[in-house]
Each structure stands twice: as structure tokens, then as C-alpha cells.
Amino acid sequence: MPKVGMEPMRRAELINATLTCISMYGMDGMTLDKVADYAGCSKGVVVYYFKNKDNLTIEAYKAFLDYYGRKIESEIKPTMTAGEMLDVTLHNILTPYKDDREKQINVSPLDGIEKMYIPCEDQGRLFVQFFSKAALDRNLQEVASTSYLANLNGIAKIFDYGSRTGELAVEDSPSAAYGLLAMVIGLSFFRVANIPPMNGQDNRYICEDYVKGFTTSREDK
Template sequence: MPKVGMEPIRRSQIINSTLECICIEGIEKMSLDMVAKEAKCSKGVISYYYKSKDNLILESFRAFLNYYKIKIDSEIRKNMTPYEMLRVVQENALPKYYNMNNEPEPKLNVSELDGVKLMNIPPAKKAKLFVNFFSRAMIDTNLQEALQEVYKEDYSGISSIISHGTKAEIFKETDINKSAYAIMALYIGISMLRVVGFKPEQINDDIDVFWNVMNSMFVK
């Protein structure tokens, strides 16, 4: 295995530290000084790699989004059924409910330098990052563009799974484009409900709701 140079190691440390600081202070209060302290490096090192706070936020957002893609890609296998593939997407894409008491959680890691298995974002931090970044994206066109790029890839990937299921006659004939968009809307909608901790008393399991919708769309 080739030796990893210092630059990717330092970059991953800075990105992880930035995400940690956003979880603690929020995206607006987060500063390069805070990140430097968390990453145990100088502010000059951060400026050398990322130039500005805005650029650091953008690259951290991309790393946060890419985390999901890496985790999903690592678990999907060619011999899986379309349903199993969608299950992998669902299990990784939807943030878990978390303890609202803000109990301490382990450090996050969105870098694959030490292997995909060690990549992890604890549930509470995942929710905090989700809210911080998506709120910022409302007024930051660079974050909007980064999110649109990821959504295009997600849309394409889900469309491919649906197409595979339809060709294999596992799914009933349907409009693949509309179905892929509907699945994305479900993921995003349930994610937001989970982030704020909302689940009606009448709903025992929102995953059951998700798969009930899936079955109504796809079961032959």
C-alpha cells in the first residue's frame, strides 16, 4: 500500500475539525481559530489549504455529502436485488433519531484514509450538520450548486436501481423518473422530520411508512 502523504492527512484533519466545530458552535460562529485549535494546527495551515472560511465551509459540505455516497457505494453489491439496494440507500441516507439531551458523542470522521469502516457521523452530529448546512444553502449559491450536483448523482443512481428492477420484472412498470424523484422526496422529507425529532404518536415506525410507499409504487 503506497504511503499517504501529509497533505491528504492534514486536509482530512481540518475537514473533520471544521465539522466538529460546526456541531459545537454553529456554522456562523465557527471560526478558523476554532478549527485550528480543534485540528491542532496553525491558522496559517488552514488558510494555505482552504484560503477562506467560506471555501472551508464549502469543502466541508462536500465532504459531508460525499460521506453518504462512499458509505452506500461500499455496501452495494452487484448480486443484490433492487429492493436490497434501496434498503442500503435507506439505511445510510436517513439519519437516526437521537437523544435530545445532547449527551456527548464520539468524534466524527468523514475521511476514508483509514478505511470506510472507520467513517462515522454520530446521529446528533449528523442532525446538527444537516440543519446548519441546509440553512446556509438557502442563501449561499455555492452550497446550492454543490447540493444540486449530489442530488443529480442520487437521482441517477436511484433511477438505475428502479430501471434494473423494472427490467428484471421485480417492479411493476412505472415512470422511472417520477419514481426516483418521489423516493428522493421521501428521504429528504423523513430526514427533516427525524432531525427535529417529530414522529406522531400514531406512527410506530416511519421506516414502515417508507416501505409501504415503496411497495405501493413497485410491487407487481
């Protein structure tokens, strides 16, 4: 029986270990034994908290998707313009590439959101692994649907705010949000497949140009 008060910390360690193992070995290669080894505990501890691999995978997927929402919410401030809010959103859901392989996966907010981190290459590998599995797994589909519907709602609210302040010219905020999120998901796949734009730039500029298309000029105001 785990020590009283240790459950949140232990669950967080196991989720981080699971995501690390999925990134390293793939969804099929991730096992409870490997997660236990990486977390420095027995397989029995993993089973105690998550019962089986399916439950562990679902909780790891939730934590992976929640990571982005937590980071965005922590960085968006009420004093920001709609453009600044969208910049924060894009910076987190389509992170500029950097060589940060020395850092470890941490999706737990227990030690503060500022310490939460997923290295760039791990983000891409996890994204593809979870989406590939979700194509045939109804439970993972529900996790993705819940998360992305919340994301769409949040992005649409930013477009609405920009429209009200006159910073953005948006006729249909939900559709604008849908287009942006769909673009991010597609560009994420292209990154993992190592398909750069013809000009060789980081493909996130495509999303930035999409947002700029809604920006009103001073003459329009």
C-alpha cells in the first residue's frame, strides 16, 4: 500500500514514465514493465494505480492533451490583445523547433506549471502515436474529441474577442477556429514526417499567415 499523500506524486511519475516509454518504444512497445522500470518502481505499483495498459494509455493521453491547455491558460493574460493571445496559443500547440533533447517529459502541474515540459521531438512522436491508436480505439477518440472541442471553443472565443475590439475581421469565429486547429494538426503530421515547406522555413509560419489574414489594417478601422 503506497504511503498516505503519495498518490498524486506517484501517479504523475507513472504518467511521465508512460509518455516517455511511448515516445521511445511506440504505443505497442510500451509495457507496464518498462513503465515500472523507468519510474523506478515495481509493476505492482503501476497495476495498483492504473489496473492495466489500456487505462494507463487513456490517462497518459488525457495528461498529454491537458498539458497544452494548462500551458496556454497560464500564459494568456486579460490585458493581451487577441493577436497576442493567438500567438501564445500557436507557440504552445505548434512549438518552434529547438534541440532540447536533454530535457525530460513532465506533464504534471504538481511542482508548478512553469516546470511542465515536453521536448519538441517527443511532442511529435507522441502526437503520431496517440492519433494512430485513436483511429481504431473509441476510448481514445473520446479523449481527443473532448480535448479538441474545448480547444476549438477557446480559440473561437479569442477570435470573437478580436472581432469585438476591431483587431480581427472574423465573420464566423467557430469556422476560423476550426480551420486554425485543423491546420495545426496537419502541420504537426508534416513535421513528424519531415516534410518541410518548399522554402525550407519552420512550417508554423503557415498558421501565422492564416491568423494575419484576419488582422484588420488601420485603414479598415
